[in-house]
Amino acid sequence: MAVFTPVTPDQAADYLMRYPLGDLVALTPIAEGVENTNYRLETTSGAYVLTLFEGRTDAASLPFCLGLTRHLAARGFPTPSPVADRQGEIIGRLNGRAAAILNWAPGAWKRQPSDKEQYRAGQVLALLHLDAADYAVERQNPVGPEAWSALAARCDGPAKGVDRKMLDQIKALLPRLAEPWSDPALPRGPIHADYFPDNVLFATNEHGKSDIGGVIDFYFGCTDVLAYDLAIALSAWGFDAEGRPMQSALRAFQKGYESVRPLTPAEAEALPGLGAAAAVRFTLTRLHDRIFHDPANLVTPKDPAPFFRRLDYWKAAETV
Ligand SMILES: Nc1ncnc2c1ncn2[C@@H]1O[C@H](COP(=O)(O)OP(=O)(O)O)[C@@H](O)[C@H]1O
Numbered sequence: 001m002a003v004f005t006p007v008t009p010d011q012a013a014d015y016l017m018r019y020p021l022g023d024l025v026a027l028t029p030i031a032e033g034v035e036n037t038n039y040r041l042e043t044t045s046g047a048y049v050l051t052l053f054e055g056r057t058d059a060a061s062l063p064f065c066l067g068l069t070r071h072l073a074a075r076g077f078p079t080p081s082p083v084a085d086r087q088g089e090i091i092g093r094l095n096g097r098a099a100a101i102l103n104w105a106p107g108a109w110k111r112q113p114s115d116k117e118q119y120r121a122g123q124v125l126a127l128l129h130l131d132a133a134d135y136a137v138e139r140q141n142p143v144g145p146e147a148w149s150a151l152a153a154r155c156d157g158p159a160k161g162v163d164r165k166m167l168d169q170i171k172a173l174l175p176r177l178a179e180p181w182s183d184p185a186l187p188r189g190p191i192h193a194d195y196f197p198d199n200v201l202f203a204t205n206e207h208g209k210s211d212i213g214g215v216i217d218f219y220f221g222c223t224d225v226l227a228y229d230l231a232i233a234l235s236a237w238g239f240d241a242e243g244r245p246m247q248s249a250l251r252a253f254q255k256g257y258e259s260v261r262p263l264t265p266a267e268a269e270a271l272p273g274l275g276a277a278a279a280v281r282f283t284l285t286r287l288h289d290r291i292f293h294d295p296a297n298l299v300t301p302k303d304p305a306p307f308f309r310r311l312d313y314w315k316a317a318e319t320v
């Protein structure tokens with residue numbers, strides 16, 4: 001489930017009165033997602049998503065994240081735009097939470113993307129980097145290198161068994177993994193930072209062809225190293241459920257990316273190190289979420305081990 005803060009139809013209808021979106025027709029909870037509360041909102045003017053932002057999405061980050069989404073949508077990038085209320089505001093408040101309404105992106109994410117879809121996903125990530133380049137607002141990465149030691153330190157006391165083993169290896173790697181962030185040759189800009197298959201919805205376009213209809217969930221979005229975003233995406237799209245590399249998927253995704261935005265020599269050289277950093281970043285947050293899992297929260301914590309295994313691939317790539 002991903003309804004942490006319930007909303008009744010009456011509350012949604014009341015909230016909708018602030019928006020020029022017509023009247024409520026249906027309010028349906030969305031089961032997917034792990035961070036925030038999401039409802040599909042159908043009104044007399046169309047379909048939308050109503051999001052209530054929960055604990056880990058810091059309300060102070062929303063002007064950056066929703067502003068970036070709006071900036072990209074205005075450029076024609078495929079992402080559902082946040083809707084402004086009658087006062088022009090895109091961030092509201094509902095049931096004690098910061099809230100927003102975004103356009104509904106039709107389609108579904110690909111559980112087993114073909115190489116063609118991998119290529120297209122790579123292209124769209126590169127387009128995101130180009131279209132976002134002149135977005136003037138900045139946000140430090142909330143789960144960047146500075147946050148890793150704090151996450152590791154929090155897990156340090158309670159981690160046991162396999163978690164303990166992963167954590168000990170990670171702690172030894174942390175100083176070296178942060179090195180690319182002091183390289184001034186790596187271009188920086190707005191990044192998605194969570195460009196996983198479940199955040200990329202494919203739909204049938206106006207020509208009857210399947211294409212990316214909506215990139216969603218910019219709530220880890222921040223200003224960071226562009227090639228790190230590619231490394232995160234390759235780590236998310238290019239490995240199987242056990243964390244083993246899928247060579248043709250990795251090639252297709254990167255080829256798609258570079259068909260739009262070729263990597264600089266410095267980026268190409270840094271990519272394996274950034275991939276290792278991405279593997280550790282997601283291992284750490286998954287470890288943290290599993291160790292501190294609240295049993296009252298029905299979302300099943302994600303397994304950190306397959307992400308930890310990606311380290312072997314990236315470490316081997318560093319020595320090639
Ligand atoms: N704008 C949207 N259009 C269509 N579906 C959406 C939209 N935003 C979210 N969803 C649906 O809600 C689910 C959870 O959204 P997501 O932003 O990934 O949540 P969380 O941040 O809690 O993980 C997505 O997997 C998708 O099915």
Ligand SMILES: N[C@@H](CCOP(=O)(O)O)C(=O)O
Nearest residue numbers: 033034035194196217282302
């Ligand atoms: N992609 C992250 C978790 C964040 O989940 P999302 O539903 O907000 O994309 C992971 O896989 O660890």
